Amino acid sequence: MTPEGPGVETSTAAPPEASRHSLLRRFIETAILFISMIAIVRAIALEPFGVPTGSMAHTLVGNHKACHCPRCGYPVVVGSASNGTSKSTRDPYRRASCPNCGESPLRFDAVRECIGDRLLVDKNVFELRKPRRWEVAVFRCPYDGNKPYVKRIVGLPGETVLLRNGDLVINNALVRKSIDECRAVRVELFDNNYQPADRGWRQRWRTLPQEPTSADWQSAMLNVADAFVNRSELQVDEQNADAWLIYRHWLLDENQEAHLRDDFGYNGGDLPHRLNTVHDFAIEFDLQAERSNGSVEVALWDGHDEICAILSVDSARRTQLVHARTGEVLSASESHLRSGQTHRVEYYFFDRRAALVIDGRQVLTCDLPEVGHRQPVSRPFRLRGRDVSLTIRNFRLFRDIHYGATGGDCRNGVYEPWPLGPDEYFLLGDNSANSQDSRFWTDAGVPERYFMGKPLLLHQPSQWTHVRNWEIECIDLKRVRWIR
Missing domain, CATH: 2.10.109.10 (Umud Fragment, subunit A)
Known part of the structure; x- marks a missing residue:
């Protein structure tokens, strides 16, 4: 027995070698x-x-x-x-x-x-x-x-x-995707935030002051849209209200308008198949309206039909999906935009289904019957403000996946x-x-x-x-x- 008293300390610490073995064992067991x-x-x-x-x-x-x-x-x-x-x-x-x-x-x-x-x-x-x-x-x-x-x-x-x-x-019926499914497969065609340093996107944004029909605005001579375009922002104010701002697919190096196709940058060059024209488009942007009691009109064209989303701003009027040629109201909602606030807008026209999403919530949708022939599209989108001032940021254009033959044994x-x-x-x-x-x-x-x-x-x-x-x-x- 070891005596204890004042000034006498006892130690229970293991010898250094035993301590090292214990730590190594714990490390091995944990591993x-x-x-x-x-x-x-x-x-x-x-x-x-x-x-x-x-x-x-x-x-x-x-x-x-x-x-x-x-x-x-x-x-x-x-x-x-x-x-x-x-x-x-x-x-x-x-x-x-x-x-x-x-x-x-x-x-x-x-x-x-x-x-x-x-x-x-x-x-x-x-x-x-x-x-x-x-x-x-x-x-x-x-x-x-x-x-x-x-x-x-x-x-x-x-x-x-x-x-x-x-x-x-x-089973001979067109399959239509949900909004989440559209987001998962959409392919980006254009991002307005990435501007060519020398000239910007003046050639892709054009304007048409008069009220065109669906057919007219696809072939009409368009005017310069400098009043609308401020680098990566698109702006609509009292001076250019009611005029349509139109996106056209413009090839900078060839200096010409071109139809949108299923070209995919990831594949590089020289793929052994012909490119197909595409018809299913979607847009996404941030929108801020500065004046109330007006509306924002956003239209997508798929080569056969143009569906216009009319977004009400601080108004008792309903937000609607309207067939641009016939004027028929296809869908309506009590939802509206608030002036002074920035809203995230997504608008899809995939699989002959038009769907409007505001701030992540789907507010309108309508299905159109499947059609056979559709015209090639180079101007898929147009927009205007009615009695409002608008600022649009982060504009992006997408297409749907185009399934089809790619040559060889694809059958x-x-x-x-x-x-x-x-x-x-x-x-x-x-x-x-x-x-x-x-x-x-x-x-x-x-x-x-x-x-x-x-x-x-x-x-x-x-x-x-x-x-x-x-x-x-x-x-x-x-x-x-x-x-x-």
Whole structure:
């Protein structure tokens, strides 16, 4: 027994060597526990998946290079030659162009290639419920050695699938997307925030002072819109009230107006298929009205019909969707804009469905019947204010995915309807022009037993960045997101 008393201290501390062994043991135990938890989660719940190709661009990108356009500053992403259906030795970087202003060729010689996106896949979701239309799925392709593929589901068991005029037709009925589905697949055509340094976008914005019909404003000679355009802002005041501000697709280098097509900057140049004219458009912008008791009129044209959204400002009048040619009111709501406030406006005309969204809430929608022939479109949008002053910022123009033939063995569901079996799904890539999918396979349908899961999170998008004198590849935090 050891005596204790004043001035006598006892110590229970372990010897230094024993303490080091204890810390090392704790570290090893913690590491083993952590690795075991990851293994368990991966085995029963989540699994990482790499995306090497760009068949799902822009939703998911494969190996690629990125730069900013030297003329307008737009961020350009171009996929590597290993993408999609092309088996040629083409160099997509050699003839890459800016999808916003058309600047070509872009210089990618000194740009390093990034690896494709990496996903976390929920392995159990399809054990609990059936796959749904328009959601993204990972599956083992039975027509390519059971390799893992990622595509978007468009056709469900027992349905008949046809891709007609760029749209999806199921059982001979046009399929229309919800607002969230439209946001997930829309392809950006133009962003007014990215301005050519020398001239801006004076050539794309034009005005027409008189009241045109739907047919007239598509072919009329347009006036310069300098009074409306203040660099990236569009402004309507008392001096130019009631005049229509019109967007036209203008090629800067060719100095001419051109029809909008399904060109996709991600694919670079020299894809072996002809471009298709597109007809389904959407716009998005921030709008601030300074005077009350007026209205804002926003119209979209799809080559057959023009639907005008009339947004009431601090007025008892209703917000409406109106057929521009006939004047018929197709849908109406008591919602209105408030003067002095900035509102986020989205307006879609996809799949022959017009839908108006204000501040994230869908306020109006109407469906039009499917039509056959539609005219090529170069002027998809026009706007004016009635008894209001407007400022529009962050204007962007989009198109819908255009599904169709891309040459070669692309046949299933393209030229005639394709019937799916009782357990089969029809899957397509978002990059329709460069995707190996149900259109090409020996049998278009993929049985449900081949499904691996649903992508849940894009957790490792990559980018190259400079740290002092070093260039390193790291996670692009701006692109980390949940996948719809």
